[in-house]
Amino acid sequence: MKKYLVITVAFLIGLAALGAGMYLGAILNGGSASTPQKSASSVSAVGTDGRQVIEITAKGGYLPKESTAKAGVPTVLRVVTDNTFDCSSSISIPSIGYHKNLPRTGSTDIEVPAQAAGTTLRGACSMGMYGFTVNFE
Secondary structure, rough: OOOHHHHHHHHHHHHHHHHHHHHHHHHHOOOOOOOOOOEEEOOOOOOOOOOOHHHHEEEEOEOOOOEEEEOOOHHHHHHEEEOOHHHHHHEEEEEEEEEEEEOOOEEEEEEEOOOOOOEEEEEEEEOOOOOOEEEEO
């Protein structure tokens, strides 16, 4: 009986240490455990080259998770990494046949042809854990 009590207490201490480590990791990586991250963005301007640019950060997932873009306009998804070592550094956008391992730090431009209004472009990491969408209106 005493053996099970010791194992249970050790498990609970380990669980508390894991939670504290995750909390500190969020804060040290530039986030905040209590402040929500940016989750949506819109593109309202088209550049002089006739393309619109949507910037997505890949680190521990993709931010913003949802973007809105103009339909009928060629689009560049600019994916920015900064010491990204998790699975979000491997990106897949099946509808345009794009699959690539991103550099650990840098910027990668992904050309997306003009999309029809009502189209939703979906991207995800290689494991399918993290995703993002771009809605064309």
